[in-house]
Amino acid sequence: MTDSSKPGRLLRAPENFVDPALAQAITQDGLDQQRRGFLRKSFMAASAAVSAAAAGKAMAQVGEGDPAILNLPAYSTTLGKPVAANPYGVPSRFEANLQRRESPGLTRVSQASVAFAPLQGLFGIITPSGLHFERHHQGWQDIDPAQHRLMINGLVKQPKVYTMDDLMRLPSVSRMHFIECGANTAMEWGNVAVPTVQYSHGMLSCSEFTGVPLSVLLEDCGYDKKNGKYILAEGADGSSMTRTIDITRALDDVIVAWGMNGEMLRPENGYPLRLVVPGVQGVSWVKWLRRIKVGDQPWATKDEAVHYIDAMPDGSYRQYTSIQECKSVITTPSGGQRLLDKGFYNITGLAWSGRGKVKRVDVSVDGGRNWRTARLEGPVLNKCLTRFNIDWVWDGGPCVLQSRAIDDTGYVQPKINELRAVRGTRSIYHNNAIQSWQVAASGEVSNVQVY
Amino acid sequence: MTDSSKPGRLLRAPENFVDPALAQAITQDGLDQQRRGFLRKSFMAASAAVSAAAAGKAMAQVGEGDPAILNLPAYSTTLGKPVAANPYGVPSRFEANLQRRESPGLTRVSQASVAFAPLQGLFGIITPSGLHFERHHQGWQDIDPAQHRLMINGLVKQPKVYTMDDLMRLPSVSRMHFIECGANTAMEWGNVAVPTVQYSHGMLSCSEFTGVPLSVLLEDCGYDKKNGKYILAEGADGSSMTRTIDITRALDDVIVAWGMNGEMLRPENGYPLRLVVPGVQGVSWVKWLRRIKVGDQPWATKDEAVHYIDAMPDGSYRQYTSIQECKSVITTPSGGQRLLDKGFYNITGLAWSGRGKVKRVDVSVDGGRNWRTARLEGPVLNKCLTRFNIDWVWDGGPCVLQSRAIDDTGYVQPKINELRAVRGTRSIYHNNAIQSWQVAASGEVSNVQVY
Known part of the structure; x- marks a missing residue:
């Protein structure tokens, strides 16, 4: 391996080299050979002027007498289903074990809940939306998008309320970003080595997000460029989730998103609207986003002054440490x-x-x-x-x-x-x-x- | 719009400017104000030394008397569900109309079936796997990966049969590619203007695919570098699907893939193994892939000699026109x-x-x-x-x-x-x-x- 950009060529030779009987059984070559055999027998039967019934018998004999045909799996010899029964498709029945899992050791009630993504079974960088990790502070809700509103207020010339239709008419962007809970790999700070990567690192997911840049909305409302130093993002669920974000970041790459991996957000990920704050811990990606307020100082809300603070060895706490480091x-x-x-x-x-x-x-x-x-x-x-x-x-x-x-x-x-x-x-x-x-x-x- | 890399700033100002009553109803500011009101009333009640029952009555009065609180949606005042009921999540109940659809005008039987992706409701470039288009020549099957095998034979030094475990130990790559059926937008050749983009262009999807480069497998089997000019890819379903691909392309960017958008392929997209042939029409992306044969000339199989050929105005047919043009x-x-x-x-x-x-x-x-x-x-x-x-x-x-x-x-x-x-x-x-x-x-x- 001198060239790290190419897949290696030093492969272990698989042990199970070709078995001629297996080859007969599973390949078109085998089928072709059997068909030729059948045609030959059929021709011989026809040239002997036997009845149609006898020709049918000859066919049955090929089936009964040839172990290669008997060995063919049913899926190679039968009609399949026309299209997926569910117009929204689901994984194979053989993949039922790959699922989000709650931790027996952590809280599992509506007041605080978490389900981890099965990283051990995932490929590439896209997390299937059905397996995106969940972390809720008062459970999740399935909010009617026709009823949902986003307000922008505070230090702005013109406070506004947007419907989903309003937002989706605005210039949109699509970008791939990871989201990681600030408490991911939390148990490892002490000496609790949780058994699997699903539990040690599974509050991590990655999606293609689509929405309107927050900067577009802030400019649309005429935010106060002199005194507007921070925004507060607020969710519509019952957890009173509010998080402060500095205005520089808010104007940079933050997205007010409705799309995730090509479709609308899932309810448990904030449907119909969530904040996407690239690089920052998940708690700031406020779900069911209903308000952005512009202000001149951080709000020090419960979820940034009491929770999501880093306990230091000297007894102090670090606040507003939002970035997920490398x-x-x-x-x-x-x-x-x-x-x-x-x-x-x-x-x-x-x-x-x-x-x-x-x-x-x-x-x-x-x-x-x-x-x-x-x-x-x-x-x-x-x-x-x-x-x-x-x-x-x-x-x-x-x-x-x-x-x-x-x-x-x-x-x-x-x-x-x-x-x-x-x-x-x-x-x-x-x-x-x-x-x-x-x-x-x-x-x-x-x-x-x-x- | 002079800078095409930035979203525009020339927005239509939304008509529904802020309504103070609505603001009260939907925001934390409103709640805070109501809480302050409640605290003030409670304090007044306490300072008047009224009974606890009276204090309770005061609370009820705030609730009953203040339309803002009455207007709060249930999802802002109740506990949600702890985590998604299904450990493999599903879209919101409000998105039930966004689904793959069969065309009333096209064949809908197991011998030939198609379901179109709802492009009109998708964002970004990733197609959710549940909405990936379907096109089957003998229906789809859900094949047990433990039973599935891939054979490589023909002009090779050592024919081999691989299990899924064998394949998944090999060097893998992950790449995003579109797949488009060669017959996408077929109706528009004539004068049939199908009503929606789902039916006109919906045999198009895009995913992140993960698998082993076909070149790795061909080298592992020692393909004949002098005489090996083509490969034949063969599926395990009952349709006898076989397609010729020239060796230059096969060695370039073709992948023997098991992963799609982070998880295993869906059954209707070839689970557990399909060929990914970037840039080439979907029929060559053989699903339920069971064999690759190396040969010295094209096979001219039914799905390349009879079907998937371009009818020209002079009565002739173009064969092997595989590339999906811009x-x-x-x-x-x-x-x-x-x-x-x-x-x-x-x-x-x-x-x-x-x-x-x-x-x-x-x-x-x-x-x-x-x-x-x-x-x-x-x-x-x-x-x-x-x-x-x-x-x-x-x-x-x-x-x-x-x-x-x-x-x-x-x-x-x-x-x-x-x-x-x-x-x-x-x-x-x-x-x-x-x-x-x-x-x-x-x-x-x-x-x-x-x-």
């Missing part, structure tokens, strides 16, 4: 999975940075002593997940897998002990440490914390 | 939609080219006399959909909307009459003409063919 995680192999045998594997995972683009991802298979640079799948986008892949031949011995991301500001994802040296272990938020997965000689993969 | 369509406003009033609109649509990237999209609102250049949403990717947006102020008069795409080879999307001059009107396939939508003074939008 981070990565190997998703396969990961905790709870098992390698079936030694040989070639594709190690794959995700990297992201709230400051910009991922520049490089290194992977270690020996607990951080040696590192190789992974291939990044394109496009590598701003404040978006980036998929990495790297070849690996497992020798069957115990080892520790790690990934380390570097963003285009030069920031290097830290080790957990480096992070703890500064931030202690009392925190819940903003753990972006390197994740370690231990592979046992049995092939079992588990979460190990300190490497 | 094309675009306005998706909003489009046929069947209605503009409610004059004023500002965002015209949006999709552009794509089977030869590379979209370089530019022009939009006309006067039937092709004048053109303005639209904004392209990034990323603009190779053989992928590109979303375009452009500002428009409708004066309320009749007009004809068109889009015209140009790709990075310099190819310009033709007018329907230019295309007919060369290809006649007998064809079914490869209609990439400019689409015209007529807006009536009533605001109704309809499909008009010749402009």
Whole structure:
């Protein structure tokens, strides 16, 4: 592997080389051969002037007598269903186990709920909307878009109320961004190594969002360019969710979004309107967005003064630490999975940075002593997940897998002990440490914390 | 609009300016004010040493007496559901009308079926997998991935059979590409102007696909570099679907894919394995892929010698015209939609080219006399959909909307009459003409063919 931009060529040769009987059974070549056989027999039968009934018998004999045809699976010999029964399609019945999951160890009531995305089973960078993580402060609601309104008020020349129709007539943009809860990987601050990447990193998703830039709306209302220093975003659910965002960011890349992965937002992700605040922790991406207020100072609301603050080792708290710093995680192999045998594997995972683009991802298979640079799948986008892949031949011995991301500001994802040296272990938020997965000689993969 | 990379600022001012009563009803400011009112009344009640029952009565009076509180929607005052009931989420109940649709005018049986994607209601470039178009030649099947096999045989040193586990251990790539049926927009060759963009252009979708490059598999099997000029791709369903692809393309960007938009392929899109042949018509993206055979000449199978051939005006047929040439369509406003009033609109649509990237999209609102250049949403990717947006102020008069795409080879999307001059009107396939939508003074939008 000298060229990291190309897939490797050093493949493990699969053990199961071609079996002639299997080849007969599963391929068109086999079918063609059988048909030729049938035609020959049919011709012989016809030339012997046998009855139509006998010709039918000959056909039955081909079916009964030829194990290759008997071996053909039903789906190769029958009519399928015309189109999907549900005009909104669903995954295969064989994928029923890949789902969002609540954590038995966390709150599971309407007052506070969370469901994690199954990162271990996902590919690429797009999170299917049906598997996007959920985090609610008073449950989710399915709001009628015809009834929904967005108000812009505060330090503006002309406060306005917009209907969804109003908003969707305005200039729209579509951009791919990750969203990560500030409390993602929270349990790892202490010594709780949760078993799977779904629970350790699953409050992370990535979508293509469509909506109107907040800057367009603020200009439309004539925001106060002298005194308007902050905006407050407010949700329409019962949680009184409100978050302060500084005006520079609000005018930069923030989107008032209705679209997610090509369709309207899902109810549990804020349908019909949510704020998209690229690079910033999920709580600021206010769901069921009903108001933007312009003001001259931060509001210090409950969800920024009491919650979502970083406990420091000296007993103090850091407020308004919104940016999700550069981070990565190997998703396969990961905790709870098992390698079936030694040989070639594709190690794959995700990297992201709230400051910009991922520049490089290194992977270690020996607990951080040696590192190789992974291939990044394109496009590598701003404040978006980036998929990495790297070849690996497992020798069957115990080892520790790690990934380390570097963003285009030069920031290097830290080790957990480096992070703890500064931030202690009392925190819940903003753990972006390197994740370690231990592979046992049995092939079992588990979460190990300190490497 | 001098800078086409920025959203416009010339917005129609929404008519419904802020209504103070509505503001009271829907915002936290209103709530805060009511709470202050309640606290004041409570304090007055307490300071008058009234009973707890009286204090309770005061609260009821605030609720009963203040229309603002009565006006608050239930979703702002109640607990929601903790997490989505279905661990695989579904769209809002208000989006039930946005679905794939079969055409009453086309075949709807298992032997040949089609369901169109609702382009008029989609955003960005990603097609939600539940709305990806369907086209089957013998219906669809939901194949057990544990039973599925891929064989590679023909002119190879070592024919092999791969399990899904074998394939998913190999180096994988993730790439976004469009897929378009060669017969998309087929009805427009004649004089049938189907009513909506769902039926005129809805055999088009775009996803992030994940899989192993076909080149990796061909090299793994030691394909014959001297005599191996073509591959045949074969599906496992009952339709005997087989398609020839030349080896240069097969070694270039073709993927043997299991992933679509982050999860496994949907059954109706080839689960667990399909071929991704970027830029080429959908029929070559063989679903339920079970075999790749290497050969020294095209196979001329039924689906390339009899079907999927272009009828020319002189009575001849063009074969192996696989590439989907540069094309675009306005998706909003489009046929069947209605503009409610004059004023500002965002015209949006999709552009794509089977030869590379979209370089530019022009939009006309006067039937092709004048053109303005639209904004392209990034990323603009190779053989992928590109979303375009452009500002428009409708004066309320009749007009004809068109889009015209140009790709990075310099190819310009033709007018329907230019295309007919060369290809006649007998064809079914490869209609990439400019689409015209007529807006009536009533605001109704309809499909008009010749402009």
